[in-house]
Amino acid sequence: xxxxxxxxxxxxxxxxxxFLLKKEKLTDRQKESIDLLNSSSEQLLILINKVIDINVLxxxxxxxxxxxxxxxxxxxxxxxxLTTRKPSTNMMHVKIDEAIPNLMCGDxxxxxxxxxxxxxxxxKFTKNGEVYFYVSLISILENRAKIKFHIWDTGIxxxxxxxxxxxxxxxxxxxxxNRNYGGTGLGLAIVKKILDLHNSEIVVDSKLKKGTSVSFxxxxxxxxxxxLNYKINGSTQNNHVHVLLVEDNxxxxxxxxxxxxxxxxxxxxxxxxxxxxxMVKENSYSLVLMDIMMPRMDGFEATRFIKxxxxxxxxxxxxxxxxxxxxxxxxxxxxxxxxxxxxxxxLLYETILQxx
Numbered sequence: 001x002x003x004x005x006x007x008x009x010x011x012x013x014x015x016x017x018x019f020l021l022k023k024e025k026l027t028d029r030q031k032e033s034i035d036l037l038n039s040s041s042e043q044l045l046i047l048i049n050k051v052i053d054i055n056v057l058x059x060x061x062x063x064x065x066x067x068x069x070x071x072x073x074x075x076x077x078x079x080x081x082l083t084t085r086k087p088s089t090n091m092m093h094v095k096i097d098e099a100i101p102n103l104m105c106g107d108x109x110x111x112x113x114x115x116x117x118x119x120x121x122x123x124k125f126t127k128n129g130e131v132y133f134y135v136s137l138i139s140i141l142e143n144r145a146k147i148k149f150h151i152w153d154t155g156i157x158x159x160x161x162x163x164x165x166x167x168x169x170x171x172x173x174x175x176x177x178n179r180n181y182g183g184t185g186l187g188l189a190i191v192k193k194i195l196d197l198h199n200s201e202i203v204v205d206s207k208l209k210k211g212t213s214v215s216f217x218x219x220x221x222x223x224x225x226x227x228l229n230y231k232i233n234g235s236t237q238n239n240h241v242h243v244l245l246v247e248d249n250x251x252x253x254x255x256x257x258x259x260x261x262x263x264x265x266x267x268x269x270x271x272x273x274x275x276x277x278x279m280v281k282e283n284s285y286s287l288v289l290m291d292i293m294m295p296r297m298d299g300f301e302a303t304r305f306i307k308x309x310x311x312x313x314x315x316x317x318x319x320x321x322x323x324x325x326x327x328x329x330x331x332x333x334x335x336x337x338x339x340x341x342x343x344x345x346x347l348l349y350e351t352i353l354q355x356x
Contacts, residue, residue: 001203014041021139022296027269039294045249064107067346068223071104071111071147075135077258078115081122092154096355097136101145104220108345110194111218113162114257117191118151118214125212126155143222151215151314160205242266243352244285246276246302247318248294252341256289265352273297277305287311287355290335292319303333314355318343 019038026034079094099341121132131153138146195202198218206212226234243265247253253269270276274297276288288306292299303315317330318349332340337351 001139007295011041011044018295023094040145042249064110065345066105066221067108068103068105069108069345070102071106071220071259072098072100072102072269074108074112074258075115075262076134078112078119078254078286079133081257082116082119082255088123090123090131091129092123092128093130093132095132095136099137099138100147101137101222104145105223106218106220108259109255109343110197112258114191114194114216115149116251116254116355117188121188122153122155122214123211127154129154129211131155138217140222143224145220145222146217147220148215148217150213150215152211154211157208157210157212159208159220162206195294213221241286241352242268242284244279244283244288244290245269245318246273246294247291248272249291250290256343259343259348260289260352263345263349263352271297271303273305276302280306280310280313287352288313288315288341289318290315300329300333303335307334316351316355 014037018034018041018197022034065248075096076094079092080242083092088178092255119131119133122133132151134150136148136150138148140146157214192202195216195218200216200218202216204212204214241264243260244259245253245257245267247269249255249269253271257267257269265286268279268285270279272294276290277297280286280288288303289305290299294302297305299317299319306315310332315335317335318341319338330336337355339348339351
């Protein structure tokens with residue numbers, strides 16, 4: 001685990017140097033080389049973060065959070081984000097049982113990780129086919145709701161041997177699959193470990209060239225009394241609050257945007273500091289959630305620009321870098337609040353409410 005964390009320091013240096021180099025006068029070929037460097041370091045960052053996830057799940061006492069959230073909103077938001085992020089050749093069929101209670105208690109981040117990993121696989125390994133995502137209420141007993149998740153596709157499927165190894169780390173079935181479809185081979189291993197924490201078994205049925213079916217059950221606690229600002233119909237009283245999320249990592253962007261949306265706040269996302277500055281000039285926001293380490297323009301510089309023409313707009317850092325070691329930089333650009341990654345959903349909710 002310490003080795004993977006140590007890898008992050010030089011990787012951040014590489015990303016930082018690439019960011020600084022891009023400010024120099026460069027030829028088109030040099031710009032292409034730096035873009036390639038940024039792209040490769042981003043892939044490496046995704047891999048390292050997944051290895052850290054695996055190590056934590058394997059070697060540490062991981063406790064599940066039990067925060068209140070709207071599962072139906074979360075799932076619709078995940079589907080929307082996955083299908084609009086990049087064009088898909090597949091037809092997506094979604095059925096989420098209306099009988100599922102509006103509010104339940106569970107670990108939002110881990111549930112998101114499981115659904116995103118399985119759905120992403122179904123979309124990735126299916127070409128010009130069908131992907132189905134059905135979620136149904138099985139029972140409500142003693143203040144606990146049992147929910148069934150079922151995802152299946154008409155994609156490339158797996159042989160018996162590939163299916164047996166599907167949950168092993170760094171296994172993609174074959175070198176050919178890795179070359180054609182990409183990925184780290186860690187997604188399903190993370191899914192399995194998270195479902196183990198929920199005392200849930202994952203059921204996989206797959207036939208080569210016929211497709212794959214994945215299903216699992218999760219028990220959620222039902223809240224005794226709702227703390228959140230939800231109306232009975234699932235819409236909210238928070239929809240006048242509009243947040244700009246600035247985040248260059250697409251997976252982090254997807255998860256955090258979903259959290260913000262199902263708490264009832266409006267949310268736009270920017271991929272880098274330059275986009276963020278342009279969007280603040282064009283739109284009215286209640287709050288900016290700012291990543292710090294980004295290509296093209298980092299979070300400190302973007303905040304400085306924003307504060308130069310909009311002094312009153314609150315900017316909250318959402319970052320993996322240390323607040324203690326960078327306190328002067330945060331103060332200098334006018335960032336009063338720093339939230340660390342991975343974000344705690346309830347803390348994020350309370351922070352947005354404080355600044356709205």
